[in-house]
Every structure is written in C-alpha cells, then in structure tokens.
Amino acid sequence: MRYPALIVNREKVLNNARTVVELCRSHGMDAWGVTKGLSGDIRLAGIFADAGFRGICDSRLRNLRKIKDAGSPLPRQLIRIAMISELRELAVMAEMSLQSDIGTIRELDRICASAGITHEILIMIDVGDLREGFWPTELPEAARELKDLEGGVKLGGVAANFACASGVLPGHDNMARLVEYRDVISGITGVEMPAVSVGGTCCLKVIEDGLVPEGVNVLRLSEGVILGVDTAFDRVIPHLARDALTVTAEIVECRQKPSVPVGDVGYQAFGEKPVFTDRGLRKRAILAIGRQDVSIDRITPLDGDVEIVTASSDHLIVDVTDARAMYKAGDLMSFRPLYPAMLACATSEYVEVIFE
Numbered sequence: 337m338r339y340p341a342l343i344v345n346r347e348k349v350l351n352n353a354r355t356v357v358e359l360c361r362s363h364g365m366d367a368w369g370v371t372k373g374l375s376g377d378i379r380l381a382g383i384f385a386d387a388g389f390r391g392i393c394d395s396r397l398r399n400l401r402k403i404k405d406a407g408s409p410l411p412r413q414l415i416r417i418a419m420i421s422e423l424r425e426l427a428v429m430a431e432m433s434l435q436s437d438i439g440t441i442r443e444l445d446r447i448c449a450s451a452g453i454t455h456e457i458l459i460m461i462d463v464g465d466l467r468e469g470f471w472p473t474e475l476p477e478a479a480r481e482l483k484d485l486e487g488g489v490k491l492g493g494v495a496a497n498f499a500c501a502s503g504v505l506p507g508h509d510n511m512a513r514l515v516e517y518r519d520v521i522s523g524i525t526g527v528e529m530p531a532v533s534v535g536g537t538c539c540l541k542v543i544e545d546g547l548v549p550e551g552v553n554v555l556r557l558s559e560g561v562i563l564g565v566d567t568a569f570d571r572v573i574p575h576l577a578r579d580a581l582t583v584t585a586e587i588v589e590c591r592q593k594p595s596v597p598v599g600d601v602g603y604q605a606f607g608e609k610p611v612f613t614d615r616g617l618r619k620r621a622i623l624a625i626g627r628q629d630v631s632i633d634r635i636t637p638l639d640g641d642v643e644i645v646t647a648s649s650d651h652l653i654v655d656v657t658d659a660r661a662m663y664k665a666g667d668l669m670s671f672r673p674l675y676p677a678m679l680a681c682a683t684s685e686y687v688e689v690i691f692e
C-alpha cells in the first residue's frame with residue numbers, strides 16, 4: 337500500500353447508509369446520498385446505490401460526470417447552484433439540480449428545450465442560513481416568472497439547507513415554512529411540485545425526534561452517513577459507526593528534541609506565530625503527510641497517547657513521548673478524520689483513497 341492513505345471501510349459505510357435509509361423510510365422520506373466529501377468517488381456512489389439511496393447529489397459536475405461514466409443506476413442531482421457557463425454540461429450530466437436564479441433557470445430551460453431534454457429543478461429557498469436560495473418575500477414574484485418556461489425545465493419541488501453557512505439548525509418550524517413556500521409557488525405556477533428536500537446531516541436529528549412536518553419528503557446527506565457524526569448539533573449519531581474512515585501516514589523521523597525552539601521565533605510557514613511551553617525534552621515523530629493533504633486540527637490520533645504538535649505543507653509533527661509503542665521511521669500511524677480532513681484527503685492527489 338502507498339501512504340498517505342485514506343482508508344474507507346466499505347461495510348461500515350454501507351451499514352450506516354442502510355440505517356439512514358431505514359430511518360428516513362420509517363418517516364416517509366427518501367434519502368439521497370451526497371458524494372462531494374469524497375470527490376464523487378464512484379465506490380461511494382456504489383455503496384449508496386446498494387444501501388437503497390434514491391439518488392446521488394454532488395456539488396461539482398466533474399464528480400457527477402465520473403459517477404455517470406461509471407454506470408451508476410441512480411439519478412444525479414447537482415446541489416451547488418449551477419454556473420451559467422456549465423448549463424450545457426449540466427443538462428447532460430444530471431437529471432436534476434437545485435436552482436436559485438431566474439436568469440439561470442431561463443437559460444437552462446432554453447438549452448434543455450432545444451435539446452429535447454427535460455431537466456427537473458428544485459427551487460432553493462433560504463429559510464435563514466444565509467447561503468443560497470430565494471428569500472421568502474421574493475417567492476411570489478419568482479413564481480410568476482416561472483410560469484412561462486419553454487418546457488425544458490420542470491419544477492419538481494423546493495429545497496433548503498441548514499447549518500451550511502451560518503449554522504442555523506433545522507427544526508419543525510423552519511421545515512414547516514419550507515412546505516408553505518412550496519405551496520405558494522405551486523399555487524401561483526399551477527405545477528404540483530411534490531419534492532420538499534432538506535439537507536444535510538443535521539436534519540437527521542429532527543427526523544429521529546419525530547419532528548419533521550408533513551410534506552418534507554427528501555433528505556440529502558453525507559457527513560452522518562460516512563462519519564457517524566453531526567457537526568452542526570455537535571453530537572455523535574446513535575446506531576452509526578464512527579470509525580469507517582482512517583487516515584494512515586508513515587513516520588520518516590523520530591527523535592528526542594527540546595519542546596522550545598532554539599533561536600528568535602518569527603512567523604512559521606502558514607503565517608502563525610506559535611507559542612511554546614517548556615516541557616523539557618520530548619520525543620517527536622515526523623509523518624509524511626501535511627497541510628496540503630489533510631486538515632490537521634480535524635484529525636485525532638488513534639493512539640490516545642500521541643499528541644499533534646504542528647504541521648507544515650508536507651510534514652506532520654506529533655509528540656510520542658507518552659506513547660507505549662516505540663515509534664520509529666517506517667512505522668505507520670493512523671488518525672480518525674472529521675469532515676474537513678476527509679475532504680482534504682480526498683482532494684489531495686498525494687493521498688491514496690482505498691476502499692476495503
């Protein structure tokens with residue numbers, strides 16, 4: 337095996353995915369799997385299909401293209417608001433998308449109509465998190481604009497995000513408003529618009545608590561199903577594995593050094609001015625992985641006696657003084673990643689992503 341590696345335990349992600357699909361189903365909802373956290377990995381899309389997810393979502397067309405080319409049986413949805421410059425590709429790569437700009441929707445409608453394609457859109461509504469979406473007061477006007485489309489675009493429903501930009505948590509009330517907004521648009525356009533789609537992982541809590549209002553019928557998620565945690569509610573998710581992913585790197589040096597540097601201290605490579613506490617001589621290991629590959633404050637060593645000290649682009653330094661293992665060059669050390677670390681690993685071309 338080559339290192340550094342991001343190792344994905346297929347069975348654990350599959351079990352998590354099945355548990356989430358079952359939970360959603362028991363509350364009358366469909367689950368759609370978001371693959372962006374692992375750069376649209378086709379093996380993850382395969383797990384989602386096996387688990388009973390109803391579709392694949394990704395924020396990037398490049399990822400959706402990979403999944404399409406791999407022959408995934410599930411419909412694909414672009415979940416980042418599309419660039420006008422990518423609409424031609426969108427029409428080919430995905431059956432569905434989230435949309436929040438009338439000009440973009442018109443252009444997509446024109447492109448799809450002339451190509452003889454029907455593309456389904458969900459109208460993105462901002463229920464308070466202040467990322468993308470129509471502001472609720474704009475909806476009647478927007479709905480009137482959507483009445484005269486050429487037939488390339490079909491209104492499939494509405495969608496909203498929670499805890500993406502501002503950390504606004506989902507709950508019964510803001511989800512219920514989303515259903516009302518759908519009814520407003522549907523009333524004006526005369527189109528039924530059955531889908532009311534919410535994301536991401538933080539919505540699981542509302543489902544578990546039985547607080548999802550009537551009408552909300554789709555959940556889009558990634559973090560919870562892969563990592564078993566919910567960052568927004570700062571909780572671990574019951575019944576989901578939290579050890580499906582491991583980051584493993586190789587030690588290239590291990591030796592005793594002082595805990596305080598020698599010389600005048602300025603700013604280090606990443607613009608930070610470190611502060612030091614004198615803890616005497618400490619044994620430090622250097623791993624061949626760095627900030628270019630992983631988010632160092634979002635990984636936890638599996639060896640509980642190891643402490644992360646700092647990192648530069650290509651080196652991660654850990655304190656192994658208190659560890660029972662006698663670490664040396666050539667040994668491997670593993671970490672549990674959280675979402676930003678998983679994302680960085682999946683994006684770094686220097687990290688091997690292995691499904692086992």
Ligand SMILES: *Cc1c(COP(=O)(O)O)cnc(C)c1O
Nearest residue numbers: 370415535536537556557558559
């Ligand atoms: C990333 C994303 C999700 C998934 O969120 P998680 O919290 O990772 O589950 C859902 N919807 C949209 C629009 C997203 O951008």
